[in-house]
Amino acid sequence: xxxxxxxxxxxxxxxxxxxxxxxxxxxxxxxxxxxxxxxxxxxxxxxxxxxxxxxxxxxxxxxxxxxxxxxxxxxxxxxxxxxxxxxxxxxxxxxxxxxxxxxxxxxxxxxxxxxxxxxxxxxxxxxxxxxxxxxxxxxxxxxxxxxxxxxxxxxxxxxxxxxxxxxxxxxxxxxxxxxxxxxxxxxxxxxxxxxxxxxxxxxxxxxxxxxxxxxxxxxxxxxxxxxxxxxxxxxxxxxxxxxxxxxxxxxxxxxxxxxxxxxxxxxxxxxxxxxxxxxxxxxxxxxxxxxxxxxxxxxxxxxxxxxxxxxx
Amino acid sequence: xxxxxxxxxxxxxxxxxxxxxxxxxxxxxxxxxxxxxxxxxxxxxxxxxxxxxxxxxxxxxxxxxxxxxxxxxxxxxxxxxxxxxxxxxxxxxxxxxxxxxxxxxxxxxxxxxxxxxxxxxxxxxxxxxxxxxxxxxxxxxxxxxxxxxxxxxxxxxxxxxxxxxxxxxxxxxxxxxxxxxxxxxxxxxxxxxxxxxxxxxxxxxxxxxxxxxxxx
Numbered sequence: 001x002x003x004x005x006x007x008x009x010x011x012x013x014x015x016x017x018x019x020x021x022x023x024x025x026x027x028x029x030x031x032x033x034x035x036x037x038x039x040x041x042x043x044x045x046x047x048x049x050x051x052x053x054x055x056x057x058x059x060x061x062x063x064x065x066x067x068x069x070x071x072x073x074x075x076x077x078x079x080x081x082x083x084x085x086x087x088x089x090x091x092x093x094x095x096x097x098x099x100x101x102x103x104x105x106x107x108x109x110x111x112x113x114x115x116x117x118x119x120x121x122x123x124x125x126x127x128x129x130x131x132x133x134x135x136x137x138x139x140x141x142x143x144x145x146x147x148x149x150x151x152x153x154x155x156x157x158x159x160x161x162x163x164x165x166x167x168x169x170x171x172x173x174x175x176x177x178x179x180x181x182x183x184x185x186x187x188x189x190x191x192x193x194x195x196x197x198x199x200x201x202x203x204x205x206x207x208x209x210x211x212x213x214x215x216x217x218x219x220x221x222x223x224x225x226x227x228x229x230x231x232x233x234x235x236x237x238x239x240x241x242x243x244x245x246x247x248x249x250x251x252x253x254x255x256x257x258x259x260x261x262x263x264x265x266x267x268x269x270x271x272x273x274x275x276x277x278x279x280x281x282x283x284x285x286x287x288x289x290x291x292x293x294x295x296x297x298x299x300x301x302x303x304x305x306x307x308x309x310x311x312x
Numbered sequence: 313x314x315x316x317x318x319x320x321x322x323x324x325x326x327x328x329x330x331x332x333x334x335x336x337x338x339x340x341x342x343x344x345x346x347x348x349x350x351x352x353x354x355x356x357x358x359x360x361x362x363x364x365x366x367x368x369x370x371x372x373x374x375x376x377x378x379x380x381x382x383x384x385x386x387x388x389x390x391x392x393x394x395x396x397x398x399x400x401x402x403x404x405x406x407x408x409x410x411x412x413x414x415x416x417x418x419x420x421x422x423x424x425x426x427x428x429x430x431x432x433x434x435x436x437x438x439x440x441x442x443x444x445x446x447x448x449x450x451x452x453x454x455x456x457x458x459x460x461x462x463x464x465x466x467x468x469x470x471x472x473x474x475x476x477x478x479x480x481x482x483x484x485x486x487x488x489x490x491x492x493x494x495x496x497x498x499x500x501x502x503x504x505x506x507x508x509x510x511x512x513x514x515x516x517x518x519x520x521x522x523x524x525x526x527x528x
Contacts, residue, residue, distance in 0.1 A: 076430035086425030090521040133521045
């Protein structure tokens, strides 16, 4: 667990870059720091691995004050991915990925096995990519190497600073999907910075929304943020169609479903689907009703009224 | 042709002179490379150090070599020693300047990633900055070497037993001077060209993925 306790950062005599920030990131969750420019999101991220030193407050990792840990030891235990990637251009993909294992003096065989495993994980087969130089890869491939490198020594924490900000929209979408898939496998505690609220909503288990000056505006799960913005600032930052966007976040599983009422609907939707997909099914159905199925068996019925109630 | 014959006939004296030339240049470049690299790194870290280091090493280059070698004879006596000392100073500027330029050209994101992964400042220097700047540093070494090979001949005026001797002996003589002059000049040119080719080859071989002078 990462906890920020009254953390502040002030440069010189001006207003603070980060005010008095307190929040926690639970193990295994993706916490997205999001906000307008000047909100201190990147500064806050860099205070975790002490690339920026806080001027006040404490950051703890699993209860331990990070200021008391040797800075290089601290960083070798925290994966770090940045927007400009920063791969070592003179080293091969394999050597890049093995950076932290080498700093930790892993033996060659273990490091090599780890590299192969990680390249497999980010879908860059070692046989094809291990010996290439970063300059020979596309931007999206380079960022995947960046992620593999950050995971090098299997750190429990991963910091990602706008990692997909510089790639084209299609690659970005793919990388986001991949990160979610990856997270299903590796279960890291991830702190992710972005200025893109849609990316935050898509990736975050929890969102820390910051206002200018590093002031915490709201800390909530994406669906809660969309349903209950805490202030006009949060509301305006979230943008329009909040309730429609929220539909994509809520799953049918766990909703109280009504029984079929004797009629059998002609359109079906799986219980693993979201309200958004269910609404689509309901709108397609001639009678405005869709069956919810679980492993092919009908478990209930939805109509627009049920979706409206579930969405709130 | 007559020059080659002259060289062959006089190899008893020319051979040791070639060897001395190589020893002088070798020692000079070894020391200059070490000192220049250290100064270049310091100059890359601090603009003030860079301004001072480059001002001093540039000024040294304006001192006539005969005068500089002469100055060192006060402390080091006649022979190779004052020549080596003077050449070390001459060679510094290109090495310091290129080391600084090469290190400065490393992208900040690469440094940040290295720091963020837990490399100490020294590890960043040795594993990232210098390796990336190698072609640019080699280009500086190459310039310095070629320059020093030529200037070393002036060392004969303060008693260095190198390829400057046949040149010096030929200057101002009316007879037989042509072959003798060339017997010093040709090996000097050969050494210079060879050193240039070797270092340029190394520069090219190491350019993959690294910072090159062409990219600056």
